Amino acid sequence: MAGLPRDSGDARDTVVTLARSLGVAASTVSRALRGDPRISTKTRRRVEALAAERGYAPNVLARTLASGHSGLIALSLGPISNPFYVELMQEAVIQAAARDLRLLLLHAGAGPIEDQTAQTLLQYQVDGCLITSAELSSHAARICAVHNVPVVMVNRVPKLHASAIACDNFLGGQDLARLLLGGGHQRFAIIRGNPDSSTSIERERGFAEMLKNHGIDFDLRINGGSTYEGGFAAGRMFAEMPRDRQPDAIFAVADIMAMGVVDALRIGGIRVPDDISVVGFDGIAQGAWPAYAITSVQQPIAAMVSRGLDLLTARIGTSTVPDEVVLLRGELILRRSARLPVRMAA
Amino acid sequence: MAGLPRDSGDARDTVVTLARSLGVAASTVSRALRGDPRISTKTRRRVEALAAERGYAPNVLARTLASGHSGLIALSLGPISNPFYVELMQEAVIQAAARDLRLLLLHAGAGPIEDQTAQTLLQYQVDGCLITSAELSSHAARICAVHNVPVVMVNRVPKLHASAIACDNFLGGQDLARLLLGGGHQRFAIIRGNPDSSTSIERERGFAEMLKNHGIDFDLRINGGSTYEGGFAAGRMFAEMPRDRQPDAIFAVADIMAMGVVDALRIGGIRVPDDISVVGFDGIAQGAWPAYAITSVQQPIAAMVSRGLDLLTARIGTSTVPDEVVLLRGELILRRSARLPVRMAA
DNA sequence: CTCTTGCGTGCACACGTTTGCAATGCTTTA
DNA sequence: TAAAGCATTGCAAACGTGTGCACGCAAGAG
Numbered sequence: 001m002a003g004l005p006r007d008s009g010d011a012r013d014t015v016v017t018l019a020r021s022l023g024v025a026a027s028t029v030s031r032a033l034r035g036d037p038r039i040s041t042k043t044r045r046r047v048e049a050l051a052a053e054r055g056y057a058p059n060v061l062a063r064t065l066a067s068g069h070s071g072l073i074a075l076s077l078g079p080i081s082n083p084f085y086v087e088l089m090q091e092a093v094i095q096a097a098a099r100d101l102r103l104l105l106l107h108a109g110a111g112p113i114e115d116q117t118a119q120t121l122l123q124y125q126v127d128g129c130l131i132t133s134a135e136l137s138s139h140a141a142r143i144c145a146v147h148n149v150p151v152v153m154v155n156r157v158p159k160l161h162a163s164a165i166a167c168d169n170f171l172g173g174q175d176l177a178r179l180l181l182g183g184g185h186q187r188f189a190i191i192r193g194n195p196d197s198s199t200s201i202e203r204e205r206g207f208a209e210m211l212k213n214h215g216i217d218f219d220l221r222i223n224g225g226s227t228y229e230g231g232f233a234a235g236r237m238f239a240e241m242p243r244d245r246q247p248d249a250i251f252a253v254a255d256i257m258a259m260g261v262v263d264a265l266r267i268g269g270i271r272v273p274d275d276i277s278v279v280g281f282d283g284i285a286q287g288a289w290p291a292y293a294i295t296s297v298q299q300p301i302a303a304m305v306s307r308g309l310d311l312l313t314a315r316i317g318t319s320t321v322p323d324e325v326v327l328l329r330g331e332l333i334l335r336r337s338a339r340l341p342v343r344m345a346a
Numbered sequence: 347m348a349g350l351p352r353d354s355g356d357a358r359d360t361v362v363t364l365a366r367s368l369g370v371a372a373s374t375v376s377r378a379l380r381g382d383p384r385i386s387t388k389t390r391r392r393v394e395a396l397a398a399e400r401g402y403a404p405n406v407l408a409r410t411l412a413s414g415h416s417g418l419i420a421l422s423l424g425p426i427s428n429p430f431y432v433e434l435m436q437e438a439v440i441q442a443a444a445r446d447l448r449l450l451l452l453h454a455g456a457g458p459i460e461d462q463t464a465q466t467l468l469q470y471q472v473d474g475c476l477i478t479s480a481e482l483s484s485h486a487a488r489i490c491a492v493h494n495v496p497v498v499m500v501n502r503v504p505k506l507h508a509s510a511i512a513c514d515n516f517l518g519g520q521d522l523a524r525l526l527l528g529g530g531h532q533r534f535a536i537i538r539g540n541p542d543s544s545t546s547i548e549r550e551r552g553f554a555e556m557l558k559n560h561g562i563d564f565d566l567r568i569n570g571g572s573t574y575e576g577g578f579a580a581g582r583m584f585a586e587m588p589r590d591r592q593p594d595a596i597f598a599v600a601d602i603m604a605m606g607v608v609d610a611l612r613i614g615g616i617r618v619p620d621d622i623s624v625v626g627f628d629g630i631a632q633g634a635w636p637a638y639a640i641t642s643v644q645q646p647i648a649a650m651v652s653r654g655l656d657l658l659t660a661r662i663g664t665s666t667v668p669d670e671v672v673l674l675r676g677e678l679i680l681r682r683s684a685r686l687p688v689r690m691a692a
Numbered sequence: 693c694t695c696t697t698g699c700g701t702g703c704a705c706a707c708g709t710t711t712g713c714a715a716t717g718c719t720t721t722a
Numbered sequence: 723t724a725a726a727g728c729a730t731t732g733c734a735a736a737c738g739t740g741t742g743c744a745c746g747c748a749a750g751a752g
Contacts, residue, residue, distance in 0.1 A: 014708055025732045057468035061407045062708035065737045086432050093454040102466060105449040108439040122403040263637040291609040360738055371702045408738035411707045
């Protein structure tokens with residue numbers, strides 16, 4: 001397939017052509033470039049010099065065939081209507097490149113990973129699989145398990161066989177509840193994301209438990225689907241409630257929903273935070289926009305990706321390392337969408 | 347993972363193992379699966395049946411080595427603080443999968459594509475390169491040219507040797523100007539994106555030319571860097587101007603900037619669109635949020651990606667197809683951020 | 693009945709790299 | 723001085739797939 005009319009500069013260098021030019025064996029070139037200590041410093045220098053001069057780039061595909069490792073990580077993104085996953089992706093691209101890993105973009109969107117997609121996991125001999133809050137079908141999970149492809153889920157604790165890295169959502173929920181309690185709030189509401197996801201469940205659990213510890217219960221619990229629109233719809237519902245039934249503090253378990261809530265409340269003539277405080281979770285960049293200024297828990301994205309890749313690389317090539325779940329502490333970010341405790345506002 | 351020490355089903359099927367089970371040659375299996383007409387229907391059926399039963403997935407890397415085509419498309423994303431690129435990415439993932447192409451995520455972010463990144467283009471033998479408004483360094487461009495890797499830029503017309511697909515930004519700019527003129531606006535301002543990008547330049551040119559045709563000139567031209575923050579800063583500047591100098595219509599060449607403008611104006615006590623109309627460009631989902639309702643030109647994302655992949659696939663394996671630039675017409679979306687012409691408002 | 697034609701299949705090699713093992717030459721030790 | 727050790731390099735086989743070529747076999751033509 002080199003091309004019928006023979007493309008001009010088509011002669012892509014290989015280990016063999018380099019070796020021929022140097023008068024050595026191909027294996028010597030290969031070892032020199034891989035840093036094999038058996039090659040003399042002198043020869044290595046010569047090889048490296050010529051490789052640099054010719055702009056030689058090893059054919060990773062051929063390497064994979066021989067060595068079994070492709071350096072490819074399959075990346076599966078969750079619903080990107082939530083900017084959090086986009087930030088996660090960008091961080092993943094940067095850090096993967098720094099580790100000399102490449103990302104194969106398998107899936108992006110709300111739905112589950114299709115079986116056909118899982119096939120390409122195998123076809124491309126990916127070394128591992130990084131999944132951010134998308135559903136991995138049991139079929140796909142089995143494929144990974146059988147073929148010994150490690151799986152790490154970011155921002156979601158797996159039901160299936162896989163490692164995971166996530167923010168400590170429970171503690172984060174508690175932090176927000178404590179903050180709102182300190183601000184003197186009394187009637188609470190929560191807007192869930194995907195009610196099945198561990199992320200949403202844990203945040204709610206931490207929030208509710210902390211309130212319960214202070215003798216407060218609440219039953220305003222709405223599903224918002226982790227979208228702006230879901231948050232907006234919920235906010236509209238609150239805005240239309242009779243004033244004495246309205247909550248005075250709303251916890252949307254994702255910032256993107258909190259933004260929808262804020263918009264809906266304002267359109268409904270309700271002041272934020274004077275009438276109702278709103279807090280979110282994730283710490284997305286948009287939450288800092290002056291029009292919103294969402295008080296939130298910032299997820300440590302860089303650390304999550306970094307530790308996630310650690311988990312992955314530690315499991316590549318071995319089946320002896322057991323699965324692991326790592327929780328990282330998020331950081332409370334105070335902004336104007338929630339009334340502060342008196343002492344903190346001072 | 348599957349078993350504790352020894353991987354049980356680890357024996358990944360290959361053409362050879364299938365051939366052995368069937369008592370035929372490996373080449374026969376290969377040909378049968380590739381749909382070679384020389385293989386008898388009967389044999390093909392047998393091969394296909396066994397392949398399906400065993401869940402055989404061909405090793406694409408080995409295929410690449412032999413055939414020269416990897417089925418990999420390198421994807422380079424622009425600054426993802428602009429949601430437009432995220433929408434573009436999602437569409438690309440979907441359409442690439444449908445065409446049996448895989449996306450190798452090379453770059454994401456504002457900066458130019460690094461030279462080291464360009465190396466991986468070669469290492470992974472990508473068939474082509476899809477670039478959405480990120481700068482391709484001249485070094486990287488040369489690498490692609492020399493090694494005959496076709497490059498298609500989406501949403502940007504290249505200075506370098508490459509094909510391109512974009513919205514007709516000039517016409518879109520004209521449409522917006524015509525709309526604002528119809529709405530009775532008289533004093534105009536524009537907020538540019540990246541002042542070097544063809545996208546920003548063309549939109550501005552179409553806008554200014556249409557105004558000029560109606561005898562209107564304007565000199566309020568500000569750089570907003572295609573970010574929310576840039577738009578916000580510009581909006582603040584407008585809000586602080588003396589009332590009689592203020593524009594009554596602002597064109598932000600990207601929706602994300604228009605959102606910043608709207609926020610800044612409102613915070614400054616200016617009503618949109620009663621005092622000042624704001625229009626954007628791109629048609630991102632966030633622009634439809636009730637709090638913004640940005641009048642805009644919707645880029646035909648699906649068609650852009652589709653035609654972009656067309657351009658790419660047509661150039662894979664040949665160096666004879668000349669570069670091509672395709673412009674698609676965008677669609678005017680009327681929302682509440684701009685006063686409408688009387689007849690249209692009726 | 694023989695020769696040609698064409699269909700279906702197998703053999704062998706190529707793609708570019710890695711890697712176990714052998715071979716070379718040189719230094720060290722007994 | 724010979725044997726053994728070490729450092730350095732080459733040879734050749736593998737990884738899994740695609741493909742040019744040749745081979746065997748049956749059917750049709752003369």
